[in-house]
Amino acid sequence: MTKETNIEKIKDVAILFLHLDIKETQFPWLIQHPFWNTPFLPYEGQMVNILEEPQIYQKIIKNKEEKIQTLKDVSSILLCIDKPYRLTFLKFIKEYMSIKDFSHFLGEIWISSEDPNQDVNVSTAMASRWFKKADKRYLMNDKEYQIYYNLPETLKVYRGVSVGRNPNGLSWTDDYSKAVWFAHRFDSKNQKGYIRDGEIKKKDILAYFSRRGEKEIVIDPKCLIAHSESDSRLSIK
Numbered sequence: 074m075t076k077e078t079n080i081e082k083i084k085d086v087a088i089l090f091l092h093l094d095i096k097e098t099q100f101p102w103l104i105q106h107p108f109w110n111t112p113f114l115p116y117e118g119q120m121v122n123i124l125e126e127p128q129i130y131q132k133i134i135k136n137k138e139e140k141i142q143t144l145k146d147v148s149s150i151l152l153c154i155d156k157p158y159r160l161t162f163l164k165f166i167k168e169y170m171s172i173k174d175f176s177h178f179l180g181e182i183w184i185s186s187e188d189p190n191q192d193v194n195v196s197t198a199m200a201s202r203w204f205k206k207a208d209k210r211y212l213m214n215d216k217e218y219q220i221y222y223n224l225p226e227t228l229k230v231y232r233g234v235s236v237g238r239n240p241n242g243l244s245w246t247d248d249y250s251k252a253v254w255f256a257h258r259f260d261s262k263n264q265k266g267y268i269r270d271g272e273i274k275k276k277d278i279l280a281y282f283s284r285r286g287e288k289e290i291v292i293d294p295k296c297l298i299a300h301s302e303s304d305s306r307l308s309i310k
Contacts, residue, residue, distance in 0.1 A: 082169040107158040176211035190242030204279035221281040235266040271297035
């Protein structure tokens with residue numbers, strides 16, 4: 074990381090991401106790319122399918138590249154990046170960021186991602202190291218930091234593990250009802266989620282986020298304190 078955020082270097086990374094290949098999906102209206110998730114994009118007053126119009130697509134890329142060059146701050150650049158790619162983008166720009174900006178945008182990106190605990194390019198171990206480096210004064214907003222500051226020295230936490238999700242993720246909560254919701258939101262007749270629980274010392278809590286109403290407590294599960302039902306899979310009926 075640097076003393077001052079280098080916006081020009083971050084623009085360079087954004088442009089590299091812009092030129093990455095499109096990944097098609099089984100759905101004709103859905104693609105995977107850091108800047109767009111649909112092949113149907115506006116160009117000169119009409120919608121075009123960039124998969125079928127490679128020459129127009131190159132013009133769209135050129136226009137977007139010129140737009141990126143005019144941006145003045147990290148927030149504006151991040152708004153151009155599709156949400157599933159933002160943690161990966163942070164991975165490549167963090168060395169050009171001040172600790173203040175890195176901390177702030179780690180918090181912003183984490184809470185805006187649908188499932189950061191299963192990001193294929195940023196492991197939970199890597200994310201945990203990032204949180205440990207971050208300055209909590211900028212990682213959380215004022216309200217969240219105040220709640221974190223007033224937490225008890227030892228806290229019981231829960232993780233709702235829904236079907237197909239990582240049981241060892243960093244996102245936990247002290248609100249049991251929230252954990253229940255997360256555990257069972259993707260239940261089916263044959264597959265059901267479950268809840269992990271444990272205790273954590275305040276000094277081991279990496280962040281507290283309440284902006285989305287989830288009362289998320291970010292921890293490294295390796296720091297959980299063992300107890301009578303440590304790492305239990307509590308059944309919910």
